Amino acid sequence: MIEFRGVTKRFPDGTVAVDNLDLVVEAGGITVFVGPSGCGKTTSLRMINRMIEPSEGTIMVDGRDVAATDAADLRRGIGYVIQQAGLFPHRTILDNIATVPLLLGWSKAKARSRAAELMEIVGLAREMAGRYPAQLSGGQQQRVGVARALAADPPILLMDEPFSAVDPVVRESLQDELLRLQAELGKTIVFVTHDIDEAIKLGDKVAVLRVGGVLAQYDQPGQLLARPVDDFVDNFVGRDRGYRGLGFMSSDAIPIGELPTVALGDPVPDDDAWVLVVDSEQHPQGWLNGAERNGAAVVEADHLMPGGSLYDIGSGSLRSALDAALSSPSGVGV
Ligand code: ADP
Ligand code: MG
Numbered sequence: 001m002i003e004f005r006g007v008t009k010r011f012p013d014g015t016v017a018v019d020n021l022d023l024v025v026e027a028g029g030i031t032v033f034v035g036p037s038g039c040g041k042t043t044s045l046r047m048i049n050r051m052i053e054p055s056e057g058t059i060m061v062d063g064r065d066v067a068a069t070d071a072a073d074l075r076r077g078i079g080y081v082i083q084q085a086g087l088f089p090h091r092t093i094l095d096n097i098a099t100v101p102l103l104l105g106w107s108k109a110k111a112r113s114r115a116a117e118l119m120e121i122v123g124l125a126r127e128m129a130g131r132y133p134a135q136l137s138g139g140q141q142q143r144v145g146v147a148r149a150l151a152a153d154p155p156i157l158l159m160d161e162p163f164s165a166v167d168p169v170v171r172e173s174l175q176d177e178l179l180r181l182q183a184e185l186g187k188t189i190v191f192v193t194h195d196i197d198e199a200i201k202l203g204d205k206v207a208v209l210r211v212g213g214v215l216a217q218y219d220q221p222g223q224l225l226a227r228p229v230d231d232f233v234d235n236f237v238g239r240d241r242g243y244r245g246l247g248f249m250s251s252d253a254i255p256i257g258e259l260p261t262v263a264l265g266d267p268v269p270d271d272d273a274w275v276l277v278v279d280s281e282q283h284p285q286g287w288l289n290g291a292e293r294n295g296a297a298v299v300e301a302d303h304l305m306p307g308g309s310l311y312d313i314g315s316g317s318l319r320s321a322l323d324a325a326l327s328s329p330s331g332v333g334v
Contacts, residue, residue, distance in 0.1 A: 001024065001025065001026060001027045001060075001061075001062060001063075001188075002024070002025035002048055002059070002060070002061050002062075002156070002188070002190065003023070003024050003025070003058075003059065003060040004021045004022060004023045004024075004044070004047075004057065004059055005022060005057050005058045005059070005060070006020055006021075006022060006056060006057035006058070007020070007021040007022075007044075007047065007054045007056070007057035007058070007059060008020050008021070008054065008055050008056040008057055008213075009040070009043050009044075009047065009052060009054055009055050009213070010055040010056075016212060016213055017040040017043040017213050018040040018043050018044050018047070018054075018213035019040075019212055019213040019214045020056075020057070020214075021044065021057070021213070021215055022215070023207060023215060023218055025188065025190055025205075026188075026204070026205070027155075027188045028186050028187070028188055029182070029188065029189070029204035029205065030178075030179075030182055030189045030191055030202050030203055030204050031188075031189070031190050031191070031203065031204065031205050031206075031207065032190075032191045032192070032193060032198075032199040032202055032203035032205070032206045032207065033045065033190065033191070033192045033193075033207045033209060034192075034193055034194065034195070034196055034198075034199035034203075034206055034207070034208055034209070034236075035194065035208055035209035035210060035211070035216075035236070036194060036210070036211055036236075037194055038211050039209040039210055039211045039212070039213060040209055040212075040213035041160070041192040041193075041194070041209060042160055042192060043213070044192075044209075044213075045158050045160050045190060045192050047059055047066070048061065048066070048078065048156075048158060048190065049071075049074060049075050049078045049080060049158060050066055050067075050069075050071045050074055050075075053067070054067075061074065061077075061078070061156070062077075062155075076104070076152060076154065077154045077155055077156060078154050078156045078157075078158060079149030079150055079151075079152075079154040079156065079157040079158065079187075080149055080157075080158045080159075080160075081142075081145050081146055081149045081157065081158070081159045081160070081162045082145075082159075082160045082161070082162065083160065083161045083162060083164050083165050084165065085133070085141040085142055085144055085145030085148075086145065087133040087141060087144055087145065087148075088133070089132065089133050089134060090132070091132075092129065092130050092131065092132060093119070093124070093128050093129055093130070093131055093132070093133070093136070093144055094112060094115045094116065094119070094129040094130065095115075096133065096144055096148055097114075097115035097118050097119065097144060097147045097148050097151055098111040098112050098114065098115040098151070099148065099151070100148065100151040100152050101114050101115070101151050101152060104152055114151060115129075115147070115151065116129065118147040118148075118150055118151060119147060121147065121150070121181065121184075121185075122143040122144075122146050122147045122150075122177065122181065123143060123177055124140065124143050124144065124147065128140065137170070138165060138166045138167075138170070139166045139167075139170035139171075139173070139174060142162055142163060142166060142174060143174070143177075145162065146159075146162070146178075146181075150185075150187075154187075155187060155188060156187065156188045156189075156190070157187045157188070157189045157190070158189075158190050158192075159189060159190070159191045159192065160192045161192055161193055161194070162174075162191075163175065163193075163198070164193065164194070164195070171198075175198065175201055175202060178191075178202065179201075179202065191203070196236060196237055199221070200221040200224070200225070200237070203220075203221050204220070205218065205219065205220055206218070206219065206220070206221055206224055208224065208232075208233050208236060208237075210232055216229065216230065216232055216233050216236075217229045217230075217233045224237050225237055
């Protein structure tokens with residue numbers, strides 16, 4: 001668990017990057033910090049591993065006050081991944097990943113077998129082991145960056161816009177891999193992005209920050225969509241685009257090509273309409289693609305509730321349907 005208690009960062013030139021932040025990152029999930037450029041995401045992240053010291057307030061990591069913890073000690077338990085993987089150009093992929101274990105005093109054989117295992121975990125083919133960073137694509141380099149950050153098996157992983165520089169298709173698959181990896185390894189991940197779609201997709205909880213370093217809302221993605229606390233959050237999560245993420249189908253199974261696009265708060269166009277809430281594991285990919293091509297999109301059900309289901313929403317508005325689904329203890333909509 002990571003806790004920010006009244007944390008403010010004021011740089012020497014007077015810039016307040018983070019303003020009185022109170023927030024608890026729960027262990028074992030993905031917490032996303034999202035907001036426009038300059039809102040203090042990177043600064044917040046770097047205060048967790050003491051790359052930046054707060055001006056006021058306290059940060060606790062697993063019950064220890066970060067300010068009173070030796071930085072090298074602290075960082076052994078915290079992996080860190082940034083946008084440019086920052087690999088050593090003259091070392092092979094395997095050696096890049098093995099660097100940290102070697103620094104920690106592992107034997108060469110043990111460090112290398114750990115590196116090979118990590119390559120598999122992050123989905124890098126074995127034959128990449130002997131290549132050099134320049135021979136890899138951007139997406140592959142980011143995988144190496146993630147593997148390297150995981151090398152010493154830290155319980156916490158900090159990720160600062162790790163996928164922002166790769167093309168959208170590769171980004172999607174890296175996101176999927178990260179979700180799988182988190183489920184498999186149970187790491188506590190703090191993920192920074194300026195991209196709200198990425199935040200909604202990855203976050204168990206999402207902290208929306210505004211410029212000036214003020215926390216606007218800290219909530220589950222479904223709650224951000226359904227109950228934005230103010231206009232800033234509402235606009236930021238995409239009111240104007242409608243409920244990005246909600247696909248529609250009717251009980252008569254209208255082909256996906258004819259799906260209507262519905263804006264938030266619009267009446268449901270058809271009494272027989274259903275809201276499609278897809279399970280990220282089980283949805284038919286073709287539907288998802290089709291829905292997105294048609295301007296509709298899909299909310300992944302595990303962001304709202306486990307399992308995923310179809311909700312017959314009758315003739316309400318999208319907002320009331322989602323409200324009903326969210327407030328129903330069984331997760332079954334109206
Ligand atoms: P984000 O990662 O959300 O884009 P940052 O945390 O990098 O934002 O920066 C937050 C604010 O703090 C910005 O206004 C930025 O210009 C400012 N800032 C960041 N680092 C410094 C610094 N070393 N000195 C002065 N201002 C800084
Ligand atoms: Mg940043």
